[in-house]
Amino acid sequence: MSKDFLRFKNHQSVRTSDIPWLSAGLFRDTVLKACQEGTRPILLDATGSDRFTVVLADDREHSLLCAGCVLEGKSGYQSLSAEFPAFHMFERELWENSGIVPIGHPWLKPVRYPHNAIESREMTDYPFFSVHGEEVHEVGVGPVHAGIIEPGHFRFMCNGERVFHLEIQLGYQHRGVEQLMLKGNFFNKSVLSESITGDSTIAHVSAYCGALEALAGITLSTRALSIRVFAQEIERAACHFGDLAALANDVAYLPASSFYGNFRTPLINMLQSICGNRFGKGLIRPGGVACDISQSSLPERREQLKDIRASFRIITEDLFSSASVLSRFEKTGTVPMETAAEIGMTGLAGRASGLAHDIRVHHPYSWYKLNRIEPVTQTGGDVLARALQRRDEAEQSFELALKILDELPAGELRRPPETLQASSMAVALTEGWRGEVAHMAVTGADGKLTRYRVKDPSFTNWFGLALAVRNNEISDFPLCNKSFNLSYCGNDL
Amino acid sequence: MKILIPVFNILLIIFFPLLYAGVINCEKAWWCGRRGPSIWQPFYDFVRLLRKGAVISTATSPIFAIAPSITFSTMLIAALVVPLANNNSLIGFPGDFIFFAYLMGLGKFFSLLAAMDTGSSFEGMGASREITFSTFVEPAFFIVLASCAILTGQTAFNQVFSLIFLSPGIKVLSLLLCSAALFVMLLTEGCRTPVDDPNTHLELTMIHEVMVLDNSGPDLALLTYAHYLKMVLISAMIVNIFMPVLDNSLLSACLFSAGLILTALAVAVTELSVARLRMSHVPQFVYFMNSLGYILLFSIILIAFSGR
Numbered sequence: 001m002s003k004d005f006l007r008f009k010n011h012q013s014v015r016t017s018d019i020p021w022l023s024a025g026l027f028r029d030t031v032l033k034a035c036q037e038g039t040r041p042i043l044l045d046a047t048g049s050d051r052f053t054v055v056l057a058d059d060r061e062h063s064l065l066c067a068g069c070v071l072e073g074k075s076g077y078q079s080l081s082a083e084f085p086a087f088h089m090f091e092r093e094l095w096e097n098s099g100i101v102p103i104g105h106p107w108l109k110p111v112r113y114p115h116n117a118i119e120s121r122e123m124t125d126y127p128f129f130s131v132h133g134e135e136v137h138e139v140g141v142g143p144v145h146a147g148i149i150e151p152g153h154f155r156f157m158c159n160g161e162r163v164f165h166l167e168i169q170l171g172y173q174h175r176g177v178e179q180l181m182l183k184g185n186f187f188n189k190s191v192l193s194e195s196i197t198g199d200s201t202i203a204h205v206s207a208y209c210g211a212l213e214a215l216a217g218i219t220l221s222t223r224a225l226s227i228r229v230f231a232q233e234i235e236r237a238a239c240h241f242g243d244l245a246a247l248a249n250d251v252a253y254l255p256a257s258s259f260y261g262n263f264r265t266p267l268i269n270m271l272q273s274i275c276g277n278r279f280g281k282g283l284i285r286p287g288g289v290a291c292d293i294s295q296s297s298l299p300e301r302r303e304q305l306k307d308i309r310a311s312f313r314i315i316t317e318d319l320f321s322s323a324s325v326l327s328r329f330e331k332t333g334t335v336p337m338e339t340a341a342e343i344g345m346t347g348l349a350g351r352a353s354g355l356a357h358d359i360r361v362h363h364p365y366s367w368y369k370l371n372r373i374e375p376v377t378q379t380g381g382d383v384l385a386r387a388l389q390r391r392d393e394a395e396q397s398f399e400l401a402l403k404i405l406d407e408l409p410a411g412e413l414r415r416p417p418e419t420l421q422a423s424s425m426a427v428a429l430t431e432g433w434r435g436e437v438a439h440m441a442v443t444g445a446d447g448k449l450t451r452y453r454v455k456d457p458s459f460t461n462w463f464g465l466a467l468a469v470r471n472n473e474i475s476d477f478p479l480c481n482k483s484f485n486l487s488y489c490g491n492d493l
Numbered sequence: 494m495k496i497l498i499p500v501f502n503i504l505l506i507i508f509f510p511l512l513y514a515g516v517i518n519c520e521k522a523w524w525c526g527r528r529g530p531s532i533w534q535p536f537y538d539f540v541r542l543l544r545k546g547a548v549i550s551t552a553t554s555p556i557f558a559i560a561p562s563i564t565f566s567t568m569l570i571a572a573l574v575v576p577l578a579n580n581n582s583l584i585g586f587p588g589d590f591i592f593f594a595y596l597m598g599l600g601k602f603f604s605l606l607a608a609m610d611t612g613s614s615f616e617g618m619g620a621s622r623e624i625t626f627s628t629f630v631e632p633a634f635f636i637v638l639a640s641c642a643i644l645t646g647q648t649a650f651n652q653v654f655s656l657i658f659l660s661p662g663i664k665v666l667s668l669l670l671c672s673a674a675l676f677v678m679l680l681t682e683g684c685r686t687p688v689d690d691p692n693t694h695l696e697l698t699m700i701h702e703v704m705v706l707d708n709s710g711p712d713l714a715l716l717t718y719a720h721y722l723k724m725v726l727i728s729a730m731i732v733n734i735f736m737p738v739l740d741n742s743l744l745s746a747c748l749f750s751a752g753l754i755l756t757a758l759a760v761a762v763t764e765l766s767v768a769r770l771r772m773s774h775v776p777q778f779v780y781f782m783n784s785l786g787y788i789l790l791f792s793i794i795l796i797a798f799s800g801r
Contacts, residue, residue, distance in 0.1 A: 139614040139697075146694045161618075161772060250698075252690035252769035258525035324687065324768040332771075474618070475772040478695040 004030040005065035010363035013214040013426040016442060019053060019068050024077040027069035031056070035084045039065060040344055042427070042438050044090040045453050046098030055427055055440065059362040064427055076101035086344025089460055112171035112492050126169045131157040136164065139474065143172050150488035161473045166466045173492035181452035186212065187286055187417070194281045197456055197490035201279045202235040203432025207439035210365060210428030212286045215420040215441055221411030222370070224288035229367035230404045231271060231280045236433035237397040238267040240390040241312070243485050247387055248319060250479045251328040256319040263311050266304060288414030302405050309398045316391050329384035333468035333480030336381055345464045347435010347457040349484050352389040353381035359431035373400065386483040422447040434458065434487065456490030501746050502577045506569070510721035511535040513757050520761035542714035550707055553610045560607030561712035567600035568719040575726045576654050576733055578746035585651040590638045593650070594631065600719065601627060608704040615696040619703035622772070626688065626700070629779040630681050636786035637674045640667070640793045654733040668734050670789040675731045677782035679760065683724040686764040688775050728756035
């Protein structure tokens with residue numbers, strides 16, 4: 001198997017000339033075989049109108065696989081989605097971006113653009129699936145929503161209160177991030193990558209820096225890596241606080257909602273006290289970190305973290321012992337493990353369904369390479385499982401953050417990289433609070449960036465939400481949605 | 494002094510609904526450790542809405558335009574028959590609780606029509622939910638009031654509530670059952686947690702809020718006011734059950750107001766201590782009122798027969 005693939009590690013730079021190029025038929029067999037053996041897709045990237053590469057993750061071998069497909073004059077290839085539905089979003093994206101047709105794709109619909117993008121910029125006539133019948137009715141929600149949230153259209157096909165099917169149309173937030181990455185100086189794209197998804201600032205900018213540093217061939221001091229991971233774990237805990245608050249709010253359990261929100265503030269303020277921004281913008285820069293955690297502030301920060309953790313435990317105990325809350329969470333929006341695996345769910349939502357994909361464990365990078373961590377999973381796959389997953393991950397984040405503060409070594413903060421290796425490729429996966437963030441950078445023969453690809457966990461998990469609400473009550477949709485809390489702009493790029 | 498009672502009743506009808514809302518909001522904010530809005534915020538909101546213009550969708554028929562006024566005026570008329578301070582209502586006649594129930598029904602009918610009139614799928618869902626739950630409340634209300642009528646031998650609100658406190662039999666049990674049933678009705682008709690979430694911004698989960706999504710300006714002010722007036726009236730019945738007839742009107746009025754504030758606090762405490770029910774479990778909760786009503790009715794029939 002490994003002969004057909006280029007095998008490399010997370011955050012590792014490889015020569016693009018080492019990528020094996022296969023004919024469409026052989027490519028299909030090879031990829032299907034690899035998938036049967038348990039690898040899963042990370043990215044499909046069209047490098048031309050007749051060729052594309054695939055990046056797969058092999059969790060057991062802790063490595064990434066890459067292979068290319070040459071279409072040899074044809075404009076399409078036999079779709080992989082029919083065998084492995086996990087590919088379906090990637091193939092749709094490939095088709096939309098490059099025109100390469102995955103023949104036989106069961107659900108070939110646009111991802112970000114209008115379905116007739118060439119003639120029209122109007123998003124209004126998306127080819128929705130429709131259900132007919134006497135008692136079936138459709139409810140359309142969005143793209144403008146009641147809360148202060150991002151735009152996206154949800155089309156429910158219901159029978160009374162029961163949802164038969166939900167179709168989600170996104171793309172309203174498309175900003176052309178991947179194209180913008182290629183314009184101008186690649187070393188100055190930190191701010192852009194921080195803005196891919198505002199709530200996953202640290203995860204995205206770490207992935208961007210990871211890819212860049214791999215291509216530049218530099219290694220960071222342990223201090224810089226520790227500070228990065230500290231920020232990552234604080235971001236994770238803070239977002240989980242926010243989500244638990246929102247979940248409690250959606251079931252109208254106000255005390256938990258208020259107090260989680262209350263304790264999220266000192267948590268994100270901790271990032272502010274380090275770098276001046278509550279979401280950690282400006283902290284992580286290529287070559288290291290721009291701000292230091294001063295040695296004198298360590299005891300105070302430790303105390304603060306322990307205080308927040310103590311309060312967190314009290315509220316959590318209250319929330320998860322309230323019968324009325326549990327009755328709303330349990331058996332709502334269930335995604336069974338088989339379904340989650342089939343559609344390639346990742347990250348928090350995947351782990352709540354029992355899929356142990358965690359980049360920190362399976363493809364360790366930076367500080368996580370030096371410190372093994374245990375993956376946390378649930379089995380239920382329902383709203384309760386996702387809430388418990390947040391609780392457990394927040395606990396773990398506190399532990400890791402405290403460990404970093406205890407062991408923060410001395411070292412250089414930043415050594416800016418200068419040049420990129422020519423004709424190379426690097427894939428940087430990081431584990432954001434929502435799940436795996438993938439950035440892929442490819443350089444040309446002159447050492448300039450030629451391709452840049454981004455994948456947010458939302459991209460694969462939105463479909464999980466659509467399946468989760470099937471046969472649930474429509475009034476439970478907001479709860480299911482909040483339990484996934486996916487990013488619109490991360491999907492739309 | 495007696496002449497002041499109707500004046501007090503009128504003042505109560507005018508000012509109490511918005512104060513009631515303010516008390517609930519303050520209590521909720523305080524419990525959650527927030528400073529929260531002022532207790533007078535509902536009054537400011539009311540005045541603000543009155544000063545605004547109303548936007549009426551071109552897709553609607555005249556029903557939509559008149560419905561808020563009808564809902565408001567039916568609630569106002571219904572308020573006339575409910576005994577407030579000193580167990581006195583502004584008007585009263587035998588069988589006026591039926592009049593009360595159907596006035597509420599009429600108001601609801603028009604607000605449902607108006608919600609359907611907008612053609613919005615959200616408002617249609619809201620209307621369907623509201624009517625489903627009301628269907629369970631109405632018979633339960635009659636059972637409870639009929640029980641009280643049997644207990645007291647009267648059919649006018651005024652007399653029922655004057656006598657119920659003094660009525661013989663296992664009255665403590667009946668009084669508790671009766672007030673519990675009316676409290677369920679208060680939460681259901683008032684669209685409070687665990688039936689509805691008055692704080693939510695999510696149209697898909699709303700019941701009452703979604704039905705008034707298209708109303709704005711003075712219409713919305715009237716609907717909000719009518720909504721809280723309804724809560725005050727149902728609370729007034731609960732308070733009346735426990736109110737003795739006092740000779741001192743002033744004391745009676747103060748006690749009564751304090752009772753209303755207590756019910757508002759009880760609503761707030763209920764909202765804070767439980768999460769909202771799943772929509773499919775709400776009918777079970779509302780049907781709880783029916784069950785209480787049946788127990789009440791049978792216990793009262795037993796009392797009535799054993800008395801003879």
